[in-house]
Amino acid sequence: MTSHATPAPGSPAVLRYTAFSTDPLGGNPAGVVLDARGLDDGGMLAIAAELGYSETAFLTGLPEEGAAGGDHGRGYTIRYFSPKAEVPFCGHATVATAVALAERTGPGDLVFETRAGTVPVTVAEEGGTLRATLTSVEPHVTDVARDDVQEALAALGWPAADLDPALPPRIAFAGARHLVLAAASRARLADLAYDFDRLEALMRRLDLTTVQLVWRASAEVFHVRDPFPVGGVVEDPATGAAALAFGAYLRALDAVAGNAVLTLHQGEDMGRPGVLTVELRAGDPRVRVSGAGARIPDGG
Template identity: 45%
Template structure:
């Protein structure tokens, strides 16, 4: 019997049902890809993390890890990374870790803050690229938006910090709250474009400092992600690339309210290199 922990990552402080649920398997060395995919489908969360091996070389604990949605493997998953790091800290003690992911090596730091386990990851080297005009047009059509409804100070881009996330920023709060989309059509566009992560839609509460996020991830019964660590990292590099903030800078991303799971992701944007995303995680009741 495989022991699957059920965790929630990035819950907003004080929120009873906050954060993004993730499955965590700390002993997955004996599982093949088919078994991991089957377990991820059984758990039913947007992602489940599988720890394949932990090697302590005396300098750092190296963690071989893979991530699966209910339908496919995902190169990297931020909220499942935070959940796994907290679970390992609770089992083995806090400290430094290096997650060896399909997207690259991700440095992890775990600690206890005010009695609460906290984890932070530093993303792989990020990048930002233009969004093709035709693809952007199709994406906006699916969202029921026009280019006139976007924030002109935050032009659309594709950002990578472990997964590719197309990012669009909506100027008006009511428009941001009210847009909808066809999950099947969105999934088809994402698969066609190779967007393994989410489609990230932002609204600036305080430009360069505080953003509300909706991250679209149609898979199985899921349509929107409550908290998306890789999108938070991609948002950090996006804001740095645009010059909307001056590094080093701190950014808060509030997410999940639209799906009833309020979440808070804290992002540190250095002048160069990987983006740091930190948050807490807690165990969920077993079924």
């Protein structure tokens, strides 16, 4: 349940944007506070909980304070809160914030200092639409214990036979940790009804932000879903951080070419379709994800 209450007098303005869609009813909605310098941790958490989106972004350091940037773009310090806790990095809220800033100061280069590291973002206007491209921190991919995979499958209610053997389970990081599980069919991916508490307990033990569930439609096209019980929501509609991690995962498996552009469809099964574009460049370990953004009208 989301709240659209007007902030109390003196409270910072809370904007609402969707990321990875030009339709306010698509993609992943995020809260954006463009000046959160007067808020403490409790204040930011309270705003995120009241708004009810999977994440809200707070700019706690602005360019005039000497945050990172310089020749690389306008620099900001950014923090992210789910309704339950702070998270180190959030891709869709970064896209939403970048689009919100670009609407006010124009397209160009930005630098966000996050708890996970420095994240450069470029916003460009394409045919009247603002698109943000963010570059990950250096990613890494690790094996996951067989018992942990079995516990995840049990929480999801997935038989092991429903996994795609060509894309084995791994934990991937590109700012946050995600367990990647590949479904063998689109029907398996579409049927998501899981044990919320059981999956949350596993994710907390493994320090996971989401579980990245994927189905490979073709060589460079995927459908994805992201259960997010640790954030207090059943499912995240479009997950930039997980998309970055997934790009690193495919590279680690040699499942894509050195230079690759991937299209990820997410949110269709929730009625909030979005498109995430993931770019891998030969010789550069970092991963890029891009997508459009749009303001959510008041009352929307």
